[in-house]
Amino acid sequence: MNLLSFPFFIFLLILTILYFLVPKRFQWWVLLAGSLYFYGCSGPRNLIFIGITALSTYLAARRIESLQLAQKAELAARKKELDRAGKAALKERYARRTRRLLILTLVLNFGLLSYFKYLHFVVAQINHLITTFGGAAIQDTWQLIVPMGISFYTFQTMGYLVDVYWKKVPAEKHFGKMLLFVCFFPQVTQGPISDWSELTGELFTEHDFTYHNFSWGLQRMFWGYFKKMALANALGVFVRHLFAHYSEYTGIAALIGAFLYSIQIYADFSGYMDIVCGFCEVLGIRLTENFERPYFSKSIAEYWRRWHSSLGRWFKTYIYYPIAMAKWNQKLGRYMRDHFGKAFGRALPASVALVAVWLTTGLWHGASWGYIAWGGVNGLFIIFSLWMEPIYEGWKQKLHINESAFWWRLFQVVRTFVLVTLIKVLPEVGGLRKGLGLWKQIFTNHTIPTNMHMLVPLYNRSYIDTVVIILATVLLLCCSLIQRRQPARAWMQKHIPYPLRLVFFAMLIILAVYIGGAYTGLTGGFMYAEF
Amino acid sequence: MQNFKQTLRTVICFLIVFSLLNAAIMEIYFNSERRDYQDKNDRAALAGTLDTLVVGASYAKRGIVPAEIDKVLGTSTYNLAHADMTMQARYEMLKIEIARNPVKLAFVEVSMDSLNLKPYDTTREGDLYTLARLESPIERQKYAFTAFAPINYGWLYYQLISRGFTDLKYWTQGDYISDSVSHNRGYAPFNEKKHYKAKLSPQHEYHTQIREQYRYAKNVKYLNKIIELCSKNDIELILIEVPMSEVSIARYANLQEVHDYFAQVASENSIGFLDFNLWKEKTAHLSDLKYHDATHMGDELAPIFTEQFANIVQKYLAGEDVSDLFYPDYDTLCSDRGYAPQQ
Numbered sequence: 001m002n003l004l005s006f007p008f009f010i011f012l013l014i015l016t017i018l019y020f021l022v023p024k025r026f027q028w029w030v031l032l033a034g035s036l037y038f039y040g041c042s043g044p045r046n047l048i049f050i051g052i053t054a055l056s057t058y059l060a061a062r063r064i065e066s067l068q069l070a071q072k073a074e075l076a077a078r079k080k081e082l083d084r085a086g087k088a089a090l091k092e093r094y095a096r097r098t099r100r101l102l103i104l105t106l107v108l109n110f111g112l113l114s115y116f117k118y119l120h121f122v123v124a125q126i127n128h129l130i131t132t133f134g135g136a137a138i139q140d141t142w143q144l145i146v147p148m149g150i151s152f153y154t155f156q157t158m159g160y161l162v163d164v165y166w167k168k169v170p171a172e173k174h175f176g177k178m179l180l181f182v183c184f185f186p187q188v189t190q191g192p193i194s195d196w197s198e199l200t201g202e203l204f205t206e207h208d209f210t211y212h213n214f215s216w217g218l219q220r221m222f223w224g225y226f227k228k229m230a231l232a233n234a235l236g237v238f239v240r241h242l243f244a245h246y247s248e249y250t251g252i253a254a255l256i257g258a259f260l261y262s263i264q265i266y267a268d269f270s271g272y273m274d275i276v277c278g279f280c281e282v283l284g285i286r287l288t289e290n291f292e293r294p295y296f297s298k299s300i301a302e303y304w305r306r307w308h309s310s311l312g313r314w315f316k317t318y319i320y321y322p323i324a325m326a327k328w329n330q331k332l333g334r335y336m337r338d339h340f341g342k343a344f345g346r347a348l349p350a351s352v353a354l355v356a357v358w359l360t361t362g363l364w365h366g367a368s369w370g371y372i373a374w375g376g377v378n379g380l381f382i383i384f385s386l387w388m389e390p391i392y393e394g395w396k397q398k399l400h401i402n403e404s405a406f407w408w409r410l411f412q413v414v415r416t417f418v419l420v421t422l423i424k425v426l427p428e429v430g431g432l433r434k435g436l437g438l439w440k441q442i443f444t445n446h447t448i449p450t451n452m453h454m455l456v457p458l459y460n461r462s463y464i465d466t467v468v469i470i471l472a473t474v475l476l477l478c479c480s481l482i483q484r485r486q487p488a489r490a491w492m493q494k495h496i497p498y499p500l501r502l503v504f505f506a507m508l509i510i511l512a513v514y515i516g517g518a519y520t521g522l523t524g525g526f527m528y529a530e531f
Numbered sequence: 532m533q534n535f536k537q538t539l540r541t542v543i544c545f546l547i548v549f550s551l552l553n554a555a556i557m558e559i560y561f562n563s564e565r566r567d568y569q570d571k572n573d574r575a576a577l578a579g580t581l582d583t584l585v586v587g588a589s590y591a592k593r594g595i596v597p598a599e600i601d602k603v604l605g606t607s608t609y610n611l612a613h614a615d616m617t618m619q620a621r622y623e624m625l626k627i628e629i630a631r632n633p634v635k636l637a638f639v640e641v642s643m644d645s646l647n648l649k650p651y652d653t654t655r656e657g658d659l660y661t662l663a664r665l666e667s668p669i670e671r672q673k674y675a676f677t678a679f680a681p682i683n684y685g686w687l688y689y690q691l692i693s694r695g696f697t698d699l700k701y702w703t704q705g706d707y708i709s710d711s712v713s714h715n716r717g718y719a720p721f722n723e724k725k726h727y728k729a730k731l732s733p734q735h736e737y738h739t740q741i742r743e744q745y746r747y748a749k750n751v752k753y754l755n756k757i758i759e760l761c762s763k764n765d766i767e768l769i770l771i772e773v774p775m776s777e778v779s780i781a782r783y784a785n786l787q788e789v790h791d792y793f794a795q796v797a798s799e800n801s802i803g804f805l806d807f808n809l810w811k812e813k814t815a816h817l818s819d820l821k822y823h824d825a826t827h828m829g830d831e832l833a834p835i836f837t838e839q840f841a842n843i844v845q846k847y848l849a850g851e852d853v854s855d856l857f858y859p860d861y862d863t864l865c866s867d868r869g870y871a872p873q874q
Contacts, residue, residue: 006685211537464700499548506549510556514696517689 001041003275004229004516011038012279019283024206031184031203031283032176038185042148049147053109054182057157058175060105061164064098065171102165106158113154116146121367149188151364155314157182160196162318169196177204186276190269192288192310195317199288207284217281219489219505223479224274226508229516231472232268234465235260243429246438251445254438261428262421263473266295269308293480295420298412300381303420311364315357324353343390351383358382370427370435377423468515553688554668556695561663561671563698564708567592567719568613568660574628575666577716581632583608585717586621586757587640588657590773594828595638596837597716603841604636604848610717612640613664615657617648618753619678624664625757629764636767636848639757642775642826643789646746646754651680659690720830721823733781733870742783746792758800769803769844770796774836776822780808780861781870787861803847807840809857809864 001008015034019027040047071094075087082090119142127137160181163169172178181200182188242249242257249257270291277287294307304312323329329349337345362375385392395401401408422442426435479488492501563569583606585595590612597608611624621639628634648654658678665671679687761768770793780786790806797804807813816835823829828836847853858864865871 209534209538211534211541214534214538215541464696502545502548503552506545506552509549510552510692513689514692518693 001038003272004225016282019207020209024208027206028177028180028204032180035180035183035185035188039148039183039188043145045145046147049112049150050153050183050188051179052112053154053157054179055175056105056108057161057182058172058178060101061161061171061178062173064101064161064164067094067098067101068167070094098165102161105161109154109158113150116144116150118363118367119144149190152191152193153182153188155311155364156187156191156193156195159193159314159318163196172196172200186280187287190272190276191308192273192290193314194288194310195313202280202285202287210284213284214282216489217278217283219492220274220278220281222278222505222508222512223488224271224276224278225516226271226472226512227267227274227476228271229512230468230508230514231476232264232271233516234469234518235264235267239264243425243434243438246429246434246441249441249445251442254441254445258421258425258438258442261425262295262417263476265424266291267472267476293483295417296413296480296484297416297420298409299385299416300378300419300423301385303416304378304382307420311361315361319360320353320357323356324349329353343387347383347386350386354379354383354386366427368427368431370429370432373432373435374423374426377426381419381423465515465518468511472511472515553692556699557691558695559698559702560691560694563663563694563701565698565701565706566660566663569663570717571664571666573716574609577607577609578631579633580607581609581628582606582634583636583638584625584628584632584634585610585612585638585640586616586625587612587638587771587773588616588642588645589614590642590775590826590828591638591640591771592616592717592719593721593823594773594833594836595640595840596718596834598718599834599837600841600844603838603845606636608716612717613657613660615648615654615660617650617654617657617661617678618645618750618757619650620657620661622753622756622760623661623674626760627665627670629760629766634764634766636769637761638769638771638844639754640773641754641770641793642772643742643783643786646750646792647743648747648750650747650749651678651683655679655683655686659687662691663694718833720833721827731778733777733865733868734872736778736782737865737870737872738782738784740782741785742789744785744788754796758796758802761802762800767803767848769805769847771804771840772806772808773828774807774810774813774817775826776819776824777814777868777870778819779825781865782825790861805843805847805853806857807836809859809861810839810843811856811858812839814868 001011011034015030018030018034022030036047039050071091074090074094075082078086078090120140123138123140123142127140131137160169164171172181177200180203181196184199184203187194239257239261242254243261246254246257273290277289280287288310290308290310292306292309294303297303297306329352332352333345333349335345336348358375358379359372360375361378362372365371365374396403403409422439425438426432429435429438482488482491485491492504496504564572583597583600583604585591585597585600585608587595592610592612592614595610595612597610600606600608609628611621611628613620616624625637625639629637648657658674661678662671662674665674675687758768760766772790772793774780786808790809793804793806796802816839817828817832821829821832843853843856858867862871
């Protein structure tokens with residue numbers, strides 16, 4: 001069910017009415033029924049795969065918890081008879097069993113994800129190798145339809161399982177609740193990837209209908225639809241055109257295209273988040289925020305803490321820390337510190353973890369060398385900054401740079417925006433080779449752009465469209481600036497009279513329909529749903 | 532309860548503001564005079580003077596010149612046709628003009644697809660044009676709710692908003708009422724001189740295609756309502772087929788079925804039916820090379836055809852038997868003109 005479709009609005013309306021009509025203890029049942037219906041609309045077959053994930057995780061988590069409890073009980077019962085070595089052996093016996101179960105479930109679920117997402121890519125690479133040595137290629141005849149949101153729900157669910165294994169959260173006893181955690185419809189397709197305690201704390205709490213939630217939630221939804229339809233969809237037409245024909249354009253034009261792509265993907269993804277977070281707000285549910293004005297970041301590392309932050313947090317919790325804190329890595333760090341100095345000793349374990357994080361981040365985003373390279377370049381920049389930090393500090397002191405000065409901060413923000421934009425386009429042009437071709441075009445073709453027909457896809461309908469798109473971009477910037485201090489809605493409530501606010505939001509909807517409909521027939525899909 | 536009341540108040544206020552803004556944008560489209568069908572001001576100015584009306588789809592819009600009819604018949608004619616005009620729209624437009632004009636004669640163009648356009652589906656573009664020709668918001672709302680299916684409301688909303696913004700652009704450019712769009716009493720020539728060059732010969736195309744002939748109940752209902760409306764108002768009603776190119780006449784194997792259906796309707800209701808595809812002198816006056824495309828006449832042909840059409844109608848109205856001027860059926864036409872393969 002497309003979030004931009006009329007049936008979806010009807011679905012939301014019915015769900016909201018039911019949610020507040022049923023007795024509060026049944027509210028989460030309404031969400032579960034709605035989520036299963038929503039997910040089932042993507043194809044009943046997909047329910048099987050999400051069901052496998054939910055059931056396997058539920059059973060594994062219960063079993064892991066029961067083993068942990070059994071270990072505790074046995075330790076308590078045999079407290080007197082066991083010496084230190086006996087206790088360690090008993091713990092190790094239980095730990096082996098829980099670890100085996102954890103690994104089995106992780107393999108099953110990540111295996112499913114890999115099968116759907118990476119099979120073609122792996123086969124293509126194997127074929128490449130085989131044919132290089134003169135062998136016969138494997139026939140890739142698998143027709144795989146990737147289940148909706150598999151990347152998101154697999155990560156979220158596996159995060160929960162590891163948390164149970166780490167005893168951070170108790171295993172859920174009610175399968176229905178587990179199922180809702182896995183398939184909660186506002187976040188199943190594009191996240192945010194929430195952790196168990198955060199999401200379930202919201203889902204299973206009883207909520208009252210309040211005017212404040214209703215009003216603020218709707219305002220956020222309208223803003224999200226506007227960003228998606230009036231900005232992302234319209235810019236998408238232009239960006240697609242430019243990326244497909246980048247070699248015909250000058251470097252400046254290609255760079256403008258890359259910047260517009262940055263705005264497009266932000267408007268698209270954050271627009272989606274605004275829609276789903278806004279809807280949840282109507283119900284009284286607070287979802288994890290995924291964006292914190294990422295284009296105002298002062299470094300790439302900060303950017304990744306503010307862009308799709310729930311994914312970043314997942315990688316940090318389940319990949320970065322386990323690797324960075326692993327005994328072998330710590331040992332390596334100590335060795336480097338002893339032989340090459342303190343800075344080396346500190347940076348190396350973190351760098352090893354960062355390499356793992358960024359390669360998996362690249363792979364998570366897509367099965368292509370372009371995405372792997374994209375992850376690699378991001379990681380390289382962050383690792384490079386980490387290693388260069390002491391040198392930077394020295395330079396800053398020598399040059400008397402005041403880090404809190406506006407111009408310095410502006411420079412940092414612009415530099416980061418340019419860098420993330422250049423990295424971002426790498427996999428998006430249609431493969432790594434083309435991505436590098438776009439870079440080459442940007443850096444080598446410095447003639448003044450004369451071929452302004454590049455603007456044709458934007459301009460071919462009416463200059464009013466262009467005005468609306470520029471205004472939308474300015475509005476997005478203003479909103480981000482306001483959000484530095486307070487939510488934009490709070491600012492509006494304080495500074496804009498009620499009738500004008502009504503006009504503003506009504507115009508958002510009208511312009512979203514007008515521009516969105518013109519460029520994508522009203523139903524352009526969301527970019528992050530592809531990941 | 533307080534929350535609910537406050538919510539309700541806000542929702543109502545928002546809906547009012549939203550509706551007003553939408554109405555304002557849509558009105559820009561409804562009041563524009565840029566397109567050849569946006570003629571309500573012209574029609575309003577002529578109210579009380581029209582005695583002859585033509586309704587139909589684009590074949591009639593592009594093929595019938597009211598001035599030519601008036602020259603021959605001494606009438607005051609208006610061509611109400613527009614592209615993709617549905618039978619419901621033909622009825623509604625006739626009803627409006629009959630109510631404010633002393634109409635004595637009406638031509639309803641019933642070309643081959645007039646009854647088989649699927650209501651609520653393939654007709655939506657035409658119904659959108661019709662909406663822009665209705666004068667009051669109430670008329671438009673009434674028409675919208677009867678002509679469009681709920682599944683098309685989203686499409687309709689987008690179209691109206693989009694056209695409103697497009698016309699806003701023309702308005703800001705001072706081109707809201709376009710001089711380049713001629714409102715010749717409803718006749719709109721295909722004047723870009725991009726004439727249809729019939730590359731294929733009628734012999735080569737002979738009976739290679741069949742037109743869908745399912746007659747939708749809604750279309751038939753409105754045809755009957757037109758007949759009833761004219762009969763109630765003492766209006767001479769003539770069903771007409773505007774001539775297609777020779778290639779098209781030869782191409783479709785089942786034109787006779789269409790003809791027979793309307794002939795039967797005409798006979799059952801004692802009204803006229805003139806199928807100008809069967810007009811014997813057609814090829815002498817209307818060359819395929821001067822057609823705009825396979826079914827629409829170009830600007831050079833329309834006055835020539837209308838003059839001949841009016842001459843025949845004049846004879847018909849005078850009570851003369853005009854059947855000699857037409858082939859009795861399509862088989863005879865095709866065999867006489869050498870389109871049918873030799874036996």
